[in-house]
Amino acid sequence: MLNESYCNLQLDGAHKHNTHQSWSYDGSGKFTDFHVSCCEVNRTIAFSSFGGHFTKHVMTMLLQSRAVFTLGIRMCSTHVTKGLLKDTVRPNSDLSEFREVFSKAKHIVIITGAGVSAESGVPTFRGVHEKWRKWMSQDLATPEAFSRTPSRVWEFYHYRRGLTLNKKPNAAHLAIAECEARLKKQGREVVVITQCTDDLHRRAGSKHILQIHGNLMETRCMSCGDVTVHARNPICAALKGKGAPGPDVPDANIPVDKLPRCEETDCHGLLRPNTVFFGETLDSHILTKVEKEMEVCDLCLVVGTSSIVYPAAMFGPRIASRGVPVAEFNTNPTPKSEYFTYHFQGQCGTTLPPALAPHESEVTH
Numbered sequence: 404m405l406n407e408s409y410c411n412l413q414l415d416g417a418h419k420h421n422t423h424q425s426w427s428y429d430g431s432g433k434f435t436d437f438h439v440s441c442c443e444v445n446r447t448i449a450f451s452s453f454g455g456h457f458t459k460h461v462m463t464m465l466l467q468s469r470a471v472f473t474l475g476i477r478m479c480s481t482h483v484t485k486g487l488l489k490d491t492v493r494p495n496s497d498l499s500e501f502r503e504v505f506s507k508a509k510h511i512v513i514i515t516g517a518g519v520s521a522e523s524g525v526p527t528f529r530g531v532h533e534k535w536r537k538w539m540s541q542d543l544a545t546p547e548a549f550s551r552t553p554s555r556v557w558e559f560y561h562y563r564r565g566l567t568l569n570k571k572p573n574a575a576h577l578a579i580a581e582c583e584a585r586l587k588k589q590g591r592e593v594v595v596i597t598q599c600t601d602d603l604h605r606r607a608g609s610k611h612i613l614q615i616h617g618n619l620m621e622t623r624c625m626s627c628g629d630v631t632v633h634a635r636n637p638i639c640a641a642l643k644g645k646g647a648p649g650p651d652v653p654d655a656n657i658p659v660d661k662l663p664r665c666e667e668t669d670c671h672g673l674l675r676p677n678t679v680f681f682g683e684t685l686d687s688h689i690l691t692k693v694e695k696e697m698e699v700c701d702l703c704l705v706v707g708t709s710s711i712v713y714p715a716a717m718f719g720p721r722i723a724s725r726g727v728p729v730a731e732f733n734t735n736p737t738p739k740s741e742y743f744t745y746h747f748q749g750q751c752g753t754t755l756p757p758a759l760a761p762h763e764s765e766v767t768h
């Protein structure tokens with residue numbers, strides 16, 4: 404067992420805190436765990452200087468009321484991989500071998516990311532070419548921006564909700580939903596853990612979904628905390644016709660009492676999108692469910708995610724570290740690919756349907 408620790412972390416991009424990170428490998432060169440702890444409670448930690456590989460990737464997993472992070476080592480930088488890890492076996496892309504494993508799996512976890520949404524045409528607003536007006540989502544989807552300019556943030560979300568409502572689930576969404584329904588009849592389980600905030604998995608028919616970054620179609624009351632699905636568009640009269648994305652479009656400056664308000668009796672609090680803003684911690688109830696799924700699954704698919712946004716990027720490696728087969732479906736190899744059993748390259752809408760189609764051993768009803 405080889406242990407190492409490291410201290411080069413910044414919190415909130417500004418000041419350094421007393422932090423500690425450590426990781427360990429077993430003798431075969433496989434990672435076991437990666438931990439980050441710090442004195443701060445309930446703080447989101449952004450890696451900004453970790454081997455130059457992490458730029459504002461927000462990672463949070465709160466355990467036992469400390470900021471403790473359990474991550475796969477793959478996330479780690481060249482500092483770690485150079486000379487320390489032994490040669491790893493390249494993942495194979497033998498579909499018939501994967502299909503044998505799939506046919507025996509009883510509890511399948513499917514982790515999905517932006518790539519699945521992108522194939523339906525849903526933009527992520529992460530890149531410089533995906534700005535809304537002058538801003539990227541990192542500038543708008545923050546608690547600070549929402550408290551300063553709730554009207555502007557709501558215009559942005561109104562635009563995003565409208566876009567999502569116009570998109571359709573693609574072949575990957577449909578294959579996952581069909582697989583869940585089919586395997587359920589055989590007493591087998593499929594769970595989707597997704598970073599996507601659009602509603603496309605549910606609209607495709609998936610039932611068991613854990614949305615770790617929240618849901619664009621839900622709101623949460625700033626006063627009473629009530630979470631409600633609001634699929635209507637516009638969500639309130641004042642947002643009708645607003646939210647145009649052009650760089651010169653002026654703010655609508657909607658008065659705060661005309662923005663979406665809580666409909667609970669006597670509340671009338673301001674509603675916000677029920678998505679995780681940058682700088683916020685993820686919902687601990689959902690993370691607890693994710694932890695449980697990672698413990699019990701006997702097959703994992705990692706679909707359409709670049710495996711660089713934390714904590715989701717460590718889910719696949721964590722599962723692989725238990726010896727459970729993990730199959731990656733992505734347009735390109737990712738920093739995690741070599742740690743997975745299988746890698747299937749291509750658009751998930753193309754690669755996933757044949758992978759999840761009925762196996763000859765399945766009893767049809």
Ligand SMILES: [Zn+2]
Nearest residue numbers: 624627665670
């Ligand atoms: Zn309320």
